[in-house]
Amino acid sequence: MRQARHPGPWRRAAPWLAAGLLLATLALPVAAAITHLPSAPSVGLARPLSRNSTVTVNMTDTPRFVPRSLVGATNSTLTVHLDNLGHYNHTFTVSKVPGVILNTSWTPAELSSFFAKNGSLANVSVAPGQQAYANISLNASVGGDSFEFVSLVPFQFQAGMFGFLNVTFSGPGVRLNETTTDSLQFVPNELAVTAPHFPESVDVLVTNMGSFGHTFTLAAQSNYTLSPTNFTSYFTAHPPLVSATVPAGAGSSVWANFTLAAPGVYQYICEVPGHFASGMDGLLYVNVPVPAPPAPPSTAVVETWVLAGSGGLLVIGVLLAVIASFTGRFPRRGRAGGHGGHS
Ligand SMILES: [Cu+2]
Known part of the structure; x- marks a missing residue:
């Protein structure tokens, strides 16, 4: 109408x-460009480890412990809450022998005889669908040690049901996390320490996220740049502060413990042939500001007045x-x- x-x-x-x-x-x-302005990239610095005294570990029929890397502190009790999510029995059995990595080619009988001979820090069997607790007392003498834990149910350990309990010192000092990957990287590749005094003790927990073996090798001299071609002869003349072997196998961990005498920037590398040349190195900043990452190429192609207009x-x-x-x-x-x- x-x-x-x-x-x-x-x-x-x-x-x-x-x-x-x-x-x-x-x-x-x-207007859309405004929402796509770049944000500052994260530096990815390592954070000091927390010292939780209780942790939950799931047991699965894969068979796996999840997580398979645990952290406890000296002079404390670590309570492990075990949750069997599977349809099989599993045990949480912690080796009493520090630093020993058990051999997955052992037979179930050989594994059992190892624990019969050496004892265990904890040994708890959990039925399918059930939960249980394991209390592990960590005294002062086990600081910096790593203990493997396994399931003793035949062939579960051999199929990958194992993990590591890593013990930090509860005294003064700095604890950092570092990981290694099969793409031959340290993640992160920048670590930072702010030491209130020197010498300062530092513990870096290095966990393997991939399957290849590595080393965490830290130069003793600060502000010195290693090269993939000279590092072997350099370390012969100038022994590293620490050279920790990171075992092959995802989830395995090792402590790199060392003492810093002075501030500066210290380079660390993996000594496995070819790894450093492929980019497996990082820098430890000690009481030195971590430089800002290079600014990414700007994607802001418009001026403010254009935006307003x-x-x-x-x-x-x-x-x-x-x-x-x-x-x-x-x-x-x-x-x-x-x-x-x-x-
Ligand atoms: Cu390596």
């Missing part, structure tokens, strides 16, 4: 509607489109319509 009486306004409104939509369309990509265009365009659609014409002219006009 309205269209029959006033066919004109909609036709007159069309160009204004189109112009408004066009303006809004032009402004949209700019585009925002204004967007508002004007949308308003034009809305008003033109609503009134059916824009701007008002005396010869059209008539209602509300004063002529």
Whole structure:
């Protein structure tokens, strides 16, 4: 009915509607760019380890312990909450022998006789769907040690059901986390220590995220840059502060414990042939600010005033489109319509 009486306004409104939509369309990509401005990349620095005294370990039929790397502190009791998620029995049996990595090619009988001979820090059997607790007392003498734990149910250890309990010193000092990967990287490859005094003892828990074996080898001399071709002869002349062998096998961990005498930047590398050359090195910053990462190439291709102007265009365009659609014409002219006009 309205269209029959006033066919004109909609036709007159069309160009204004189109112009408004066009303006809004032009402004949209700019508005979108605002939401894609780059954010500062994270440096990925290692954080000091926490010292939780309770941890939950799931037992699965894969068979696996999840997680398979545990941390406890000396002069404390670590409570391990065991949750058997599977349909088989599993045991949580912790070796009493520090630093010994059990051989997965052993038979179940050989594994059992190892524990019969050497004893265990904990030995708890958990039925399918059940939960249990293991309390492990860690005295001062086991600081820096690593103890393997296994399931003694035949062939579960051999199939991968093992893990490591790593004991930190609860005394003063700094504890850091580091991991190694099969892509021949230290993750992170920047560690930072703020020492209140020197000498300062530092413990780096190095966990293997991949399957290859590695080393965590730290130069004793600060502000010296190693090269893949000279490091062997360099370390012969200047023994490293620490050279910890990271066992092959995902989830295995080792402590790299050392004492720092002075601030500076210390380089660490993996000594396995070819790994350093492939980029397996990192830097330890001791009481030295970690340099900011190189700024990524800017993706902000528009200036602030362009953003503001585009925002204004967007508002004007949308308003034009809305008003033109609503009134059916824009701007008002005396010869059209008539209602509300004063002529
Ligand atoms: Cu390596």
